[in-house]
Amino acid sequence: GAVVSQHPSRVICKSGTSVKIECRSLDFQATTMFWYRQFPKQSLMLMATSNEGSKATYEQGVEKDKFLINHASLTLSTLTVTSAHPEDSSFYICSASRGVGQPQHFGDGTRLSIL
Amino acid sequence: AQSVSQHNHHVILSEAASLELGCNYSYGGTVNLFWYVQYPGQHLQLLLKYFSGDPLVKGIKGFEAEFIKSKFSFNLRKPSVQWSDTAEYFCAADYGGATNKLIFGTGTLLAVQP
Numbered sequence: 756g757a758v759v760s761q762h763p764s765r766v767i768c769k770s771g772t773s774v775k776i777e778c779r780s781l782d783f784q785a786t787t788m789f790w791y792r793q794f795p796k797q798s799l800m801l802m803a804t805s806n807e808g809s810k811a812t813y814e815q816g817v818e819k820d821k822f823l824i825n826h827a828s829l830t831l832s833t834l835t836v837t838s839a840h841p842e843d844s845s846f847y848i849c850s851a852s853r854g855v856g857q858p859q860h861f862g863d864g865t866r867l868s869i870l
Numbered sequence: 871a872q873s874v875s876q877h878n879h880h881v882i883l884s885e886a887a888s889l890e891l892g893c894n895y896s897y898g899g900t901v902n903l904f905w906y907v908q909y910p911g912q913h914l915q916l917l918l919k920y921f922s923g924d925p926l927v928k929g930i931k932g933f934e935a936e937f938i939k940s941k942f943s944f945n946l947r948k949p950s951v952q953w954s955d956t957a958e959y960f961c962a963a964d965y966g967g968a969t970n971k972l973i974f975g976t977g978t979l980l981a982v983q984p
Contacts, residue, residue: 759913787970798874799960799974848914855970856921858904861914 761862776834778849785851788832793846839869876975891946893961902964903944909957
């Protein structure tokens with residue numbers, strides 16, 4: 756159990772395009788979902804925490820208007836990278852948790868490449 | 871600032887060798903600690919976790935970790951590695967509160983040679 760599906764796994768698009776990434780918990784209800792960004796040979800950096808039905812909480816330095824997060828249901832959260840530029844190219848990973856004190860379960864990640 | 875350090879970036883071992891991967895966390899009061907593993911082409915999976923109680927935690931696949939509060943450490947160990955243990959290992963800390971946020975170390979890439 757505790758499967759998290761992330762889609763798409765790979766996106767290549769032109770600069771200026773907006774890209775939406777979906778994160779779904781397939782067999783459990785996720786009170787909280789998290790979005791991370793990982794640069795090559797670096798750690799996962801938390802971008803934002805998303806609670807179902809409320810606004811996401813962004814980490815310091817993460818642009819809210821750039822990275823739009825929606826957590827419309829207990830099984831789905833989306834991250835939209837608006838007007839993406841080459842510097843937004845990265846590996847984006849989501850995770851989902853049943854609640855505080857519960858472990859996070861991770862998706863496979865999305866490789867975003869902006870040309 | 872709250873942080874997690876993994877000092878071994880790349881470890882190469884032969885099968886049956888013993889493994890110990892270092893993890894240190896910064897002081898931040900109450901802390902929950904985790905080890906995650908990422909096998910090639912797969913997502914992060916939880917190996918083990920420490921919340922409280924016995925500081926020696928046993929996880930899946932024969933892994934264990936020891937929480938040593940005085941050293942701010944949570945090292946991962948396995949007495950005898952297998953080729954299938956080749957993966958990247960991440961230590962992470964949750965400094966408590968109501969957010970369940972994880973701070974990750976930079977990861978250790980383990981390569982086990984047959």
